[in-house]
Amino acid sequence: MAKQSSPSLPPLPRATTQGHQARHLLAVPADVQVDEVEVLAMSRFSGARWDVAPSTLPGADLPAGRIAAPGEPGVLRLSRHSHVHGPYAPRADGMDLGLPSSTEMVFDVITPRERWDDPPFPGGGDRDGIARAFPGGLPNREEERVVAWLVAAARRLGGSARLDVAALWDPAEAARRGPGAGVVLTPDPGAAVDLTVWSDIWLDPQAAHRVMQEVHPRAVLATEGADYQGPPPGIADKPLYPGEKMDPDVRRELHAKADDFDIAALQEPVVLDGYGLTVDLGHDGYVTVEVSGDEVLPLLVKELPWAAGGAICYRVVWDPPDLHEAQREFPQPALVVARRRAADLVGKVAAAIQGAVGGEIADESEFLLAPEDL
DSSP: OOOOOOTTSOBOOSOOOOTTEEEEEEEEETTOOHHHHHHHHHHHOTTOEEEEEOTTOTTOOOSSOEEOOTTOOEEEESSSSOEEEEEEBSOBTTBOOOOOTTEEEEEEEEEEOOBOSSOOOTTSOOTTOHHHHOTTOOBOHHHHHHHHHHHHHHHHHTOEEEOSOGGGGOHHHHHHHOTTTTOEEOOOGGGOOOEEEEESOOOOHHHHHHHHHHHOTTOEEOOOOOOOOOSOTTGGGSOSSTTOOOOHHHHHHHHHHHHHHHHHHHHSOOOOOEEEEEEEOGGGOEEEEEEEEESOOOHHHHTSGGGTTOEEEEEEEEEOSOHHHHTSSSOOHHHHHHHHHHHHHHHHHHHHHHHHHOSEEEETTSOEEOGGGO
């Protein structure tokens, strides 16, 4: 049962949705500030802004909104059709919301109710438990985007999400929606391992190799390949496929032109637009750094002056020893231990790269991180 929160927060209202809308809850502990929820919304939704800012929010930017009256919840717009209302106390007209005891604030998330007609495919990866929460049909379109953000925000803030909660106040609706209605998800922060460093500085492979070797001595460049040996002998005299009846002279001419094209391409200067580095962790899998240019950037990165034309992307990725196990909501302890060790290395590598090239660090959900928070 959730504990009693500050009396200054109003209780969660019984009804805030219309028939075409879905209602979800974001529950956060006492160390979370309201403006942290705002930043996470701005990280994912380009139109995020306060229509009504809570009176306790410092320095609210309200180009078109207003400050809430005392005791009135805020309204944070995610998009044209989706809003976050709150904060509220973790109670509702005396009803137990079934939230973790650490819950201090609750945000009411309203979005269009859009679901697939078919149940989730059995046996697929469900690391966050979303299929368990929507057994009749997964969210799609707007609701899918909002639910994905909601679960990611709960993971980042150390909170929980209670999904599809309108049925809490309507027994008939609960019976119609089935066992998934109102499921509480508490995402494991340790399940999100991968990090990305965004910068305007390109590290040459050898320089990046030196940076990684300072963190782990077994780091190697993954750019070495095999020398091109040309086409197999006699291929110009063989048919392209069984039954092919091309004139032999035409076939040989086509192969000769293809050889000329390949030779000319091999004689061109090598333009390196990406490379990789790896660390073999044995039974724990691999940690890989993938380096390339990218024009698709997180919202809070692309607004920075140095990222106006794109940025260099350093993706620090853990390749688990068992991908299927890694995508389970509750993996085996051996996988959890391997993941924890790999996450420690991923954080150290990302911090070392950011120390060399500057820029910003983002987690798997494109939420920015300070180096000291790794």
